[in-house]
Each structure stands twice: as C-alpha cells, then as structure tokens.
Amino acid sequence: MAFRPDARRLAVSAPNGELTLWDTTDPARPGRAGRLRLGRGIVAAAWNPAVSDRLATASTDGTGAVWRVGDDRTPEMLARWRALPDRPRHVGWVAGGTRVFVMTATGRTTVWEVAGGACVGQSDLSGGRPVVAAHYRRDEVVAVTGTGWARAWVPTRQPGEWVRLTGKPVSACAWSGAWLVVAGSDGQAACFDAEFQPVHALRVARERPYALACPEDGRLIASCGDNWAVAVDRGGSVRWESYLAPSAARSIEVAGDLVAVSGDQPRPVILALADGAIMTGEHV
Known part of the structure; x- marks a missing residue:
C-alpha cells in the first residue's frame, strides 16, 4: 500500500496482482480511481x-x-x-x-x-x-x-x-524525515536518527505490529495488527486506539492528516491522524 503525500490518492495491491487506485479526497467516501496491472x-x-x-x-x-x-x-x-x-x-x-x-x-x-x-x-x-x-x-x-x-x-x-540497530528480531519498520523506527514482535521499538544513531526506545503496541507508519515530522508512530490501530507520541504515550473488523489492518500508511489501513477487505479504512476516528465505514 502507498499513500500519496498529499493524501488524495491511495494505491492498494490485491492478492490477484491488481493495484487499485483510490480517490481519498473525501476520506468518508473513498472511491476507485483506476486499476493498474x-x-x-x-x-x-x-x-x-x-x-x-x-x-x-x-x-x-x-x-x-x-x-x-x-x-x-x-x-x-x-x-x-x-x-x-x-x-x-x-x-x-x-x-x-x-x-x-x-x-x-x-x-x-x-x-x-x-x-x-x-x-x-x-x-x-x-x-x-x-x-x-x-x-x-x-x-x-x-x-x-x-x-x-x-x-x-x-x-x-x-x-x-x-x-x-537491535539485537531482537524485527517485525516492522517506519521512517520519516525525522527518524527510523524499528519494532519487534513484543511491541517494543528503537528509534534512530538519519545517521542511524539511537534516539530512544519506546513501546508502540501491546502486541506484535504488522506494520508501522510515521508522518514526515515524526510526531506520532502509528501501528496496526489484526483488528486494531494505535498511535503513540515520541514519548511513548498512547494518543489513540481504534478497533477495526478482524483482519482489516495488515498494512498502514500516513499522509497529511490521514491514516490508511488495509487488510483482507477490498476497501481501505481511513482514520484521522489526530484522534484515530474512523472516517470511512469498514464495510462500505
């Protein structure tokens, strides 16, 4: 999955090899904007x-x-x-x-x-x-x-x-203009600057994250699992948690003030970066 930096287009790949383009200009009603193969x-x-x-x-x-x-x-x-x-x-x-x-x-x-x-x-x-x-x-x-x-x-x-970077197995990574975040299966993460110098450690999730994402300024780290998405700030404090349909979130991306998650369902779920509110229906 790839979210355009202006948060107006989202590319999501399917198991059949088709890449669907979504128009997310109105995050409450994402619509198909094309297919690539x-x-x-x-x-x-x-x-x-x-x-x-x-x-x-x-x-x-x-x-x-x-x-x-x-x-x-x-x-x-x-x-x-x-x-x-x-x-x-x-x-x-x-x-x-x-x-x-x-x-x-x-x-x-x-x-x-x-x-x-x-x-x-x-x-x-x-x-x-x-x-x-x-x-x-x-x-x-x-x-x-x-x-x-x-x-x-x-x-x-x-x-x-x-x-x-770490002595533990890595399950997910995210990077922004500010830092690189490397998370393990226990939800613990290590943060590094652009030169791979350690910044600090924090917990990004209570269980194994499938994927991580950061906005460019690195102010939050969003992660997702089977039926959840969560965001923590640089200090490791939880800013929000959102619960989704089972297997709704296998990948996660951030662009602008939006978070996109995608899983087994054909249509992505869009959340607000500020508070994690689900902006589009999971089964629309």
Whole structure:
C-alpha cells in the first residue's frame, strides 16, 4: 500500500496482482480511481516524493515501471524496464525522485534512471539476509533486515558498512524525515536518527505490529495488527486506539492528516491522524 503525500490518492495491491487506485479526497467516501496491472501482477508501489503524480511499481516477474497518475486522467505508463530476475518485494525512489530502486526480499537490488531508463547500479545489498523494509536516505538505498541490521548503498559505489540497530528480531519498520523506527514482535521499538544513531526506545503496541507508519515530522508512530490501530507520541504515550473488523489492518500508511489501513477487505479504512476516528465505514 502507498499513500500519496498529499493524501488524495491511495494505491492498494490485491492478492490477484491488481493495484487499485483510490480517490481519498473525501476520506468518508473513498472511491476507485483506476486499476493498474503489469507482468504477472504488481506487488509493491511508491509515490515520488517530489512529483505528486508519479508512481513507481514492481511486478512479480521483476518488471519495474513508472506511471503518471493524474487526478483527472487515465493512468499512463511512462517507463518500463526489466529490473530483477527474481520476484521483487520493495520499490522506492532515490536522488530526489529521479531514480527508482527495486529490491527482492533477500536484498538483490537495482537502481534505474527514470529519464532514459539506464541502470545505475546493482547490488546484493543484504547478503541474502531477509529484508523487512527498504527506503531511501538522500542518494542511498537503505535495507533493514529481520535480524536487526541496516545497510546503506549509494548505487555508484560499494555497499556501506553494516549497522547494528537491535539485537531482537524485527517485525516492522517506519521512517520519516525525522527518524527510523524499528519494532519487534513484543511491541517494543528503537528509534534512530538519519545517521542511524539511537534516539530512544519506546513501546508502540501491546502486541506484535504488522506494520508501522510515521508522518514526515515524526510526531506520532502509528501501528496496526489484526483488528486494531494505535498511535503513540515520541514519548511513548498512547494518543489513540481504534478497533477495526478482524483482519482489516495488515498494512498502514500516513499522509497529511490521514491514516490508511488495509487488510483482507477490498476497501481501505481511513482514520484521522489526530484522534484515530474512523472516517470511512469498514464495510462500505
């Protein structure tokens, strides 16, 4: 799932490989705004941080693509390339939104220039370690492993040194412009700054979170489980809790003043970031 930074479009993938675009301009009544499919199905998507109508996707057959998703036009594919020989799991942007990275669950990564389609670099970033999350830090691709390590890579260079984040298994991660949050299966989390320096530890949930999300300013950390979503502040105080239908929340994203959660149900649930109020019906 990927929430556009302006909170007006949400991309949600389905088990059949179809990516549904939702218009969340009116969070009480999200409506379908288009469908995307490529290769044998899309498994990951990410919005460009600088150009609001650009969406990068990765498909099960290793195909990467960039789409123009305007508010008043049919989605249009702008670029397509064979990114990986294996099934990807992560996709994202680097270098101010001019490059796209695609990564497998075991860290095999390629980076491509959007303009011209040239391959900038390839790397086995995690050495085969399972990757829980991938994101960007300036011109670097960052991988966080399930064993609690992080590694950054500038595509034109060799991967950097491994950084030990935690000695516990990692179940979920989130990052913003302010910090990186790494949570374990017990709901305890460690927070780091952009240089991977520890900031503090806190509890983000009472049980294992499936996913985490942060607004850009890092003022809250939202997490979700089978039938719940919760947000805590930087000090670890619970700001709100919301209870949802069973299996309604397997992934979570934050954009603007909204929180989107998605699970087994076809339609996402939208909550208010301020108080966790459910803004759209779970079974609409």
